[in-house]
Amino acid sequence: MAEDIKLMKGNEAIAHAAIRYGVDGYFGYPITPQSEILETLMAEMPWETTGMVVLQAESEVAAINMVYGGAGTGKKVMTSSSSPGISLKQEGISYIAGAELPCLIVNVMRGGPGLGTIQPSQADYFQTVKGGGHGDYRLITLAPSSVQEMADFVGLGFDLAFKYSNPAIILADGIIGQMMEKVVMPPFHKRRTEEEIIAECPWAVQGKTANRKSNVITSLELDPAKMEENNIRFQAKYKKIEENEVRYEEFFCDDAEYLLIAFGSSARICQKVVENARAEGIKLGLLRPITLWPFPAKIIAKYAGQVKGMLSVELNAGQMVEDVRLAVNGKVKVEHFGRLGGIVFTPDEVLDALKTLIIEN
Amino acid sequence: MKQEIIIAGFGGQGVLSMGKILAYSGLMEGKEVSWMPSYGPEQRGGTANVTVILSDDRISSPVLNEYDIAIILNQPSMDKFESKVKPGGILIYDGYGIHTSVKRTDISVYRVDAMDVATEMKNEKAFNMLILGGLLKIVPMVKLENVLLGLKKSLPERHHKLIPMNETAIKKGMEIIKKI
Numbered sequence: 001m002a003e004d005i006k007l008m009k010g011n012e013a014i015a016h017a018a019i020r021y022g023v024d025g026y027f028g029y030p031i032t033p034q035s036e037i038l039e040t041l042m043a044e045m046p047w048e049t050t051g052m053v054v055l056q057a058e059s060e061v062a063a064i065n066m067v068y069g070g071a072g073t074g075k076k077v078m079t080s081s082s083s084p085g086i087s088l089k090q091e092g093i094s095y096i097a098g099a100e101l102p103c104l105i106v107n108v109m110r111g112g113p114g115l116g117t118i119q120p121s122q123a124d125y126f127q128t129v130k131g132g133g134h135g136d137y138r139l140i141t142l143a144p145s146s147v148q149e150m151a152d153f154v155g156l157g158f159d160l161a162f163k164y165s166n167p168a169i170i171l172a173d174g175i176i177g178q179m180m181e182k183v184v185m186p187p188f189h190k191r192r193t194e195e196e197i198i199a200e201c202p203w204a205v206q207g208k209t210a211n212r213k214s215n216v217i218t219s220l221e222l223d224p225a226k227m228e229e230n231n232i233r234f235q236a237k238y239k240k241i242e243e244n245e246v247r248y249e250e251f252f253c254d255d256a257e258y259l260l261i262a263f264g265s266s267a268r269i270c271q272k273v274v275e276n277a278r279a280e281g282i283k284l285g286l287l288r289p290i291t292l293w294p295f296p297a298k299i300i301a302k303y304a305g306q307v308k309g310m311l312s313v314e315l316n317a318g319q320m321v322e323d324v325r326l327a328v329n330g331k332v333k334v335e336h337f338g339r340l341g342g343i344v345f346t347p348d349e350v351l352d353a354l355k356t357l358i359i360e361n
Numbered sequence: 362m363k364q365e366i367i368i369a370g371f372g373g374q375g376v377l378s379m380g381k382i383l384a385y386s387g388l389m390e391g392k393e394v395s396w397m398p399s400y401g402p403e404q405r406g407g408t409a410n411v412t413v414i415l416s417d418d419r420i421s422s423p424v425l426n427e428y429d430i431a432i433i434l435n436q437p438s439m440d441k442f443e444s445k446v447k448p449g450g451i452l453i454y455d456g457y458g459i460h461t462s463v464k465r466t467d468i469s470v471y472r473v474d475a476m477d478v479a480t481e482m483k484n485e486k487a488f489n490m491l492i493l494g495g496l497l498k499i500v501p502m503v504k505l506e507n508v509l510l511g512l513k514k515s516l517p518e519r520h521h522k523l524i525p526m527n528e529t530a531i532k533k534g535m536e537i538i539k540k541i
Contacts (some may be wrong), residue, residue: 007388007396007514033400118400179423180384180396271421348426 094133100217119342370434375540
């Protein structure tokens with residue numbers, strides 16, 4: 001067995017992957033079901049090995065603003081929380097998007113609204129892909145459905161964040177955060193030196209040198225004409241991301257007569273639903289969006305011409321289903337099935353819903 | 362081959378750690394494994410359960426409708442999970458604190474009086490390893506040597522001196538399990 005195959009929780013995988021990726025700083029505040037991220041980082045003490053800063057802030061608001069500051073210096077910085085804590089961070093996230101800074105945010109979702117429960121949920125889909133904070137901005141949103149992807153998406157999230165100078169978010173849930181699976185750890189990267197950061201991020205506030213103008217990090221622009229220009233630039237960037245960065249996985253879609261659309265832990269449960277349905281002779285497939293924004297609308301539109309119906313399966317009251325409906329534009333019947341507030345559906349419940357809502361209707 | 366297992370009992374009985382050791386043992390055998398806890402606010406005395414899957418192939422859902430094997434360690438778990446054992450499956454329970462008899466006739470039922478034996482051994486912490494021993498006697502899904510390797514991996518180094526005690530408890534569990 002190779003040395004780097006480990007058995008661990010999704011939350012632990014994020015912490016280990018962050019150290020290995022060469023992250024410069026983590027700023028967080030504990031909340032179930034993601035506290036193992038901060039706990040694992042504290043136990044690993046990376047400040048003694050890679051020099052990575054790990055800090056428990058006084059609040060979620062402080063943590064996201066530490067990320068804002070760190071990101072302004074060109075450092076690879078991240079934060080994590082669960083739903084109520086992510087709500088607290090929204091102002092800072094909007095500022096970071098407005099200042100066009102790269103960073104990584106992790107949300108291990110739990111049942112809401114309000115303080116809600118500590119059990120798994122996917123009810124922060126709207127918050128993540130439709131705004132959350134104020135203003136016309138987008139978050140590059142990655143939805144892991146395994147512990148392996150929890151580890152892999154740390155590096156991918158930072159790569160995309162730096163490629164587009166935009167915050168990226170890993171949108172996971174209590175199942176993926178708490179479950180243990182095999183994971184192959186990504187290779188070690190050295191943290192960048194100050195010289196490398198200055199060369200890579202000429203916009204970073206790293207101390208003004210004589211031969212250039214001051215770098216200013218701000219989301220404020222009081223001249224509306226200039227602010228519109230900024231917004232037009234953001235939108236051009238978002239369009240590029242939509243063209244280049246859509247990711248999804250297909251599971252038994254080729255000959256499918258019916259299609260499930262599900263992300264994260266729901267997609268894992270739906271794999272079992274597909275296995276069980278096929279055993280009964282129902283030609284069922286699963287399309288799993290990996291990026292929730294940019295949303296894989298084109299491929300879903302393609303399948304609208306092939307299948308008789310689609311069921312969007314989510315641990316919420318019907319959020320992603322709106323994007324599925326926009327993608328198919330009325331071409332095929334689209335319904336939603338979900339459980340709420342921290343209750344997780346079983347594969348049987350999903351298959352029954354498919355039969356009642358789509359196949360027999 | 363695939364084993365879908367639920368272990369359910371009180372918090373503090375070592376339910377989650379027994380599942381962890383089983384998962385690590387599977388890892389040592391090169392199997393695909395998943396370990397999915399119910400992570401409610403369960404302290405000692407609350408209910409706790411964990412789903413463990415060991416498989417030769419990729420594991421789809423960590424959340425299941427029904428189980429090949431249910432390991433039941435208290436009455437609330439018996440009430441909840443007896444009906445969730447697959448036809449032809451296995452139910453193993455500890456007699457202590459269980460006051461209803463198993464009604465299912467389409468499954469194999471085993472009893473392992475681990476709580477009594479752990480009390481006799483004056484070692485309550487051996488409880489979950491006695492249960493694990495019983496399970497491995499009925500379904501030898503992982504080799505004992507790999508369980509010991511799994512113990513080594515899942516226990517912090519300062520507790521490695523406890524491994525021989527755990528091995529004794531596993532072997533004792535293999536002796537005391539009986540078919541109902």
